[in-house]
Amino acid sequence: MPGKIADWLDDRIGFRKLRDALLLEHIPGGARWRYVWGSTLAFVFGVQLITGLLLMTAYSPSDTSAWGSVHYIQYRMDFGWLIRGLHHFGSQTMMVLIALHMVQVVLAGAQLPPREFNWWIGLGLLGVTFGLGLTGYLLPWDQKGYWATRVATNIAANVPFVGQRLREFLLGGPDYGNHTLTRFYSLHTFLLPGLLIVLLVAHIAVFRRHGVTHPPVALPHERPAVGTALLRDLVLGALAAGALYSFHVPAVTCGIIGGLFVVFALSRLKAENVQSGWFWPEQAFRDLVACLFVFGVLLSLVVFGGHGNPVTPVAPEDAPQTAYQDFARAGLKGWGANLDAPADRDTQGYPARPEWYFLFLFQLLKYFEGPQILVGTVYIPNGVMLLLVLLPLLGYGRMRKFGHAVGVVVVVGLLGAVLVLTVQALADDSPEPIFWGLIGNKEVRGPDGALDTTDPAAKEKNAKVAKAREFQASLKDAAEKARRACQLAMSGIPVEGARELLRNDPQTRGRELFKTHCAVCHKYTADEKDPFGGFTEGKFSAPDLGGHGSKAWIRGLLANPGDERYFGLTKLEGMKKWRKGVDKARKSASKDDIAMEEADFDQIAAWLAEQAKPPGQRDPKLAQAGKEAFDRQDCGSCHSLDKTPNSAPDFSDYGSPEWLRLMIMNPGHRLRFGQKNEMPAFRNLDGPGAEVYNQEFVDAHGNGAKVIHLSDIDRELIIRWMTRDGRVVFGGRPISGPEKK
Amino acid sequence: MAPSQDRRSFLRLLTHGLGTLIAVVLGAPAVAYLLDPVGRKARQSQFRLVDGVRLDDDAAFARGPVQGVIRDFRVDGWTLHPSDVVGRVWVVKDPAAANGFRVFTTICPHLGCSVNLGPGGGTFACPCHNAEFALDGARLHPEHNPARRGLDELTWRRNDADPGRLEVQYLNFKAGEETKIVVG
Ligand code: FES
Numbered sequence: 001m002p003g004k005i006a007d008w009l010d011d012r013i014g015f016r017k018l019r020d021a022l023l024l025e026h027i028p029g030g031a032r033w034r035y036v037w038g039s040t041l042a043f044v045f046g047v048q049l050i051t052g053l054l055l056m057t058a059y060s061p062s063d064t065s066a067w068g069s070v071h072y073i074q075y076r077m078d079f080g081w082l083i084r085g086l087h088h089f090g091s092q093t094m095m096v097l098i099a100l101h102m103v104q105v106v107l108a109g110a111q112l113p114p115r116e117f118n119w120w121i122g123l124g125l126l127g128v129t130f131g132l133g134l135t136g137y138l139l140p141w142d143q144k145g146y147w148a149t150r151v152a153t154n155i156a157a158n159v160p161f162v163g164q165r166l167r168e169f170l171l172g173g174p175d176y177g178n179h180t181l182t183r184f185y186s187l188h189t190f191l192l193p194g195l196l197i198v199l200l201v202a203h204i205a206v207f208r209r210h211g212v213t214h215p216p217v218a219l220p221h222e223r224p225a226v227g228t229a230l231l232r233d234l235v236l237g238a239l240a241a242g243a244l245y246s247f248h249v250p251a252v253t254c255g256i257i258g259g260l261f262v263v264f265a266l267s268r269l270k271a272e273n274v275q276s277g278w279f280w281p282e283q284a285f286r287d288l289v290a291c292l293f294v295f296g297v298l299l300s301l302v303v304f305g306g307h308g309n310p311v312t313p314v315a316p317e318d319a320p321q322t323a324y325q326d327f328a329r330a331g332l333k334g335w336g337a338n339l340d341a342p343a344d345r346d347t348q349g350y351p352a353r354p355e356w357y358f359l360f361l362f363q364l365l366k367y368f369e370g371p372q373i374l375v376g377t378v379y380i381p382n383g384v385m386l387l388l389v390l391l392p393l394l395g396y397g398r399m400r401k402f403g404h405a406v407g408v409v410v411v412v413g414l415l416g417a418v419l420v421l422t423v424q425a426l427a428d429d430s431p432e433p434i435f436w437g438l439i440g441n442k443e444v445r446g447p448d449g450a451l452d453t454t455d456p457a458a459k460e461k462n463a464k465v466a467k468a469r470e471f472q473a474s475l476k477d478a479a480e481k482a483r484r485a486c487q488l489a490m491s492g493i494p495v496e497g498a499r500e501l502l503r504n505d506p507q508t509r510g511r512e513l514f515k516t517h518c519a520v521c522h523k524y525t526a527d528e529k530d531p532f533g534g535f536t537e538g539k540f541s542a543p544d545l546g547g548h549g550s551k552a553w554i555r556g557l558l559a560n561p562g563d564e565r566y567f568g569l570t571k572l573e574g575m576k577k578w579r580k581g582v583d584k585a586r587k588s589a590s591k592d593d594i595a596m597e598e599a600d601f602d603q604i605a606a607w608l609a610e611q612a613k614p615p616g617q618r619d620p621k622l623a624q625a626g627k628e629a630f631d632r633q634d635c636g637s638c639h640s641l642d643k644t645p646n647s648a649p650d651f652s653d654y655g656s657p658e659w660l661r662l663m664i665m666n667p668g669h670r671l672r673f674g675q676k677n678e679m680p681a682f683r684n685l686d687g688p689g690a691e692v693y694n695q696e697f698v699d700a701h702g703n704g705a706k707v708i709h710l711s712d713i714d715r716e717l718i719i720r721w722m723t724r725d726g727r728v729v730f731g732g733r734p735i736s737g738p739e740k741k
Numbered sequence: 742m743a744p745s746q747d748r749r750s751f752l753r754l755l756t757h758g759l760g761t762l763i764a765v766v767l768g769a770p771a772v773a774y775l776l777d778p779v780g781r782k783a784r785q786s787q788f789r790l791v792d793g794v795r796l797d798d799d800a801a802f803a804r805g806p807v808q809g810v811i812r813d814f815r816v817d818g819w820t821l822h823p824s825d826v827v828g829r830v831w832v833v834k835d836p837a838a839a840n841g842f843r844v845f846t847t848i849c850p851h852l853g854c855s856v857n858l859g860p861g862g863g864t865f866a867c868p869c870h871n872a873e874f875a876l877d878g879a880r881l882h883p884e885h886n887p888a889r890r891g892l893d894e895l896t897w898r899r900n901d902a903d904p905g906r907l908e909v910q911y912l913n914f915k916a917g918e919e920t921k922i923v924v925g
Contacts, residue, residue, distance in 0.1 A: 069819060267752065282752060285752045288760060492820065
């Protein structure tokens with residue numbers, strides 16, 4: 001029955017003819033393993049097409065949404081990590097396969113007449129593939145892609161005469177943004193792949209016209225024995241399986257590949273010893289084994305490459321429930337391709353490097369300074385391209401042997417140069433020698449172990465090491481930010497775009513703001529494991545705010561208000577005087593009285609620490625006991641609990657964001673430190689309404705009050721950082737993350 | 742069969758097998774990826790305050806149905822809107838109803854357009870395919886009403902702190918059906 005349907009279909013559309021035309025290709029000299037590279041390239045391109053189409057269904061090219069959509073694919077869609085990972089590593093695999101394919105071509109002399117055209121088409125394919133790599137790198141709109149693309153397009157701008165226009169044409173205007181993405185997107189998903197398909201079809205058609213470039217067909221008595229061929233298959237199989245294994249491919253898969261080679265080798269025993277074969281199935285089988293091999297490497301790069309950022313799911317629907325979901329959402333575990341922090345033009349010193357297969361161009365750039373830059377960016381690369389274009393012309397007539405040799409030397413030499421430049425680029429960025437200490441930077445130290453500062457050559461070397469160290473540090477910092485951004489985005493991304501995540505993240509941004517605005521006077525002691533961190537270096541002149549308002553902090557204050565941690569560095573005398581009174585009274589007090597007083601202090605500290613929580617979450621029993629101790633110790637003679645001004649700060653909601661807000665915006669308020677205050681007020685002096693509030697502030701405090709500008713969002717970021725509340729601040733409202741407990 | 746023919750058909754089999762293996766390893770996750778959105782649940786709505794309506798505003802209700810708006814945080818793929826309009830409701834004062842009021846979603850039960858007040862304010866009318874409903878939500882003109890059920894009523898309650906305010910559990914229902922089927 002299926003046969004009948006096939007017959008009917010063939011009668012109507014003639015598919016068998018097409019199939020036969022494709023598959024029944026005669027291969028003089030027989031099928032060979034060495035012919036597989038072209039097919040593996042076509043295969044990986046096919047993988048790129050499929051995964052690319054899938055990514056297009058979920059990707060959104062715009063300044064505000066691109067990063068978010070990629071994050072969504074990576075972490076929240078079933079197998080998004082796998083599809084994206086295959087696409088990401090697929091492009092890199094193509095680069096490697098192109099190099100292998102080119103080497104195989106020149107070794108066979110397949111660029112020589114009559115196959116010149118196919119060589120040229122191949123060079124076109126190479127260019128298009130580079131173009132795809134370059135445009136694709138930008139699309140996630142992450143820091144890596146953004147800064148690398150800035151460099152690449154500014155290189156384009158340096159091209160004589162048309163450069164500036166070319167850059168504007170590529171970017172869709174004078175600056176990077178929405179139009180850059182839409183342009184790169186259409187280039188990457190339509191124009192370049194379309195061109196690649198056209199060129200690929202032409203490449204294969206021309207290839208078919210001339211056939212494989214096979215070695216001279218041997219006479220019957222010269223043919224290698226079956227045994228030799230069989231042995232070679234076995235060796236190849238062992239190599240392939242071993243290579244896969246070293247790539248962390250699971251042993252089962254390595255076994256399958258190795259087994260295929262063994263089965264194939266044994267099947268030779270049944271082969272007629274003819275030196276001629278067909279594409280189907282002799283070559284097709286070899287091609288598919290090679291494709292499976294490449295696919296195995298690709299998959300293991302995605303799964304075991306360890307390039308992703310592990311994150312913890314926030315929304316319940318993102319958390320895997322079953323083993324299947326665990327696998328389908330393995331992006332959460334850090335499987336798949338890396339996603340850097342969202343592109344942000346407001347970044348200091350991002351360590352931009354291109355994808356590794358462009359590193360050689362990046363390195364080349366370093367050797368040419370000033371106006372010479374064109375030599376590295378335009379003249380040399382284009383000169384090399386021209387040389388490659390001319391290669392086949394060396395094959396006419398009696399030059400053929402010479403042309404063959406030159407082809408091998410040029411291509412292998414160029415690849416060698418690329419390799420050397422790439423390794424040099426890696427070595428420059430490493431503070432220690434790389435590749436088993438063979439190449440790279442090394443510090444020069446004198447006999448006393450200190451850095452050598454006398455010898456100029458040594459000084460230069462040490463400066464290079466310092467530079468590499470700095471690069472590694474900024475790389476680490478960038479990786480940290482990427483991790484943080486990926487985690488924050490699990491709670492959702494603001495409409496304004498993903499870059500706002502880090503710009504409004506209390507943990508990273510709040511810390512920077514505290515440093516510039518507060519750590520000038522205030523110390524902040526934090527636990528070493530605390531991800532928010534603290535500030536303990538420097539000269540301080542105000543209380544240590546680490547743990548401010550906590551039970552331990554308050555208890556310590558009651559024990560010794562004159563300590564540097566509390567009011568020791570300030571002119572605030574109230575608490576110090578009070579403690580002196582306590583100490584004096586204790587000289588004549590009984591042990592029991594002292595113990596009772598201490599117990600009251602404990603009670604007060606525990607209860608005051610509760611005031612930072614929302615009212616509904618406070619312990620009512622503690623509230624009663626604390627208030628009683630507060631009254632017994634007569635704290636109410638200076639402090640109030642209900643926002644009635646007194647001679648010392650009011651304690652309603654003490655330590656909460658609300659309490660801190662008034663403290664920051666108006667520390668001299670009668671509910672805070674009043675006349676005794678020394679701290680400047682930090683207020684928003686910008687934006688609509690600000691002038692009204694600030695006039696009111698001046699009216700209340702006179703012109704002498706010191707006011708420093710601090711925007712509303714920055715203030716909230718500082719408050720969140722101080723209270724260790726990691727939710728992203730948005731217009732002062734929490735937009736993401738679970739409620740803070 | 743000649744031995745080499747034997748070998749060729751064996752290779753053919755192996756090649757088919759290999760091709761299938763690769764296609765499955767690549768194809769299965771691809772299908773799962775494409776099907777990812779299917780069956781994703783919308784966020785279950787809690788009771789939310791309705792803006793624009795006060796149940797004690799007798800003057801407004803004397804003029805007819807009052808429209809209210811519900812804001813909530815809304816997740817759209819990767820984007821989180823902290824406070825977006827998730828929907829609107831018509832509130833009708835109706836002594837015959839259990840607690841004196843009826844609350845309808847403005848979404849037409851026919852195919853999801855947004856229902857207006859009819860001319861004169863005595864009915865609800867959908868601008869898309871002319872479905873009409875009485876103020877108690879019932880289908881009017883059953884002979885030529887394209888909707889298969891009346892307007893969808895929502896569960897509501899009075900706010901604890903301010904009984905003049907209304908809280909609604911906002912839901913979406915499947916269009917075109919005879920009965921109310923919640924779709925999130
Ligand atoms: S959608 Fe309302 S009548 Fe069709």
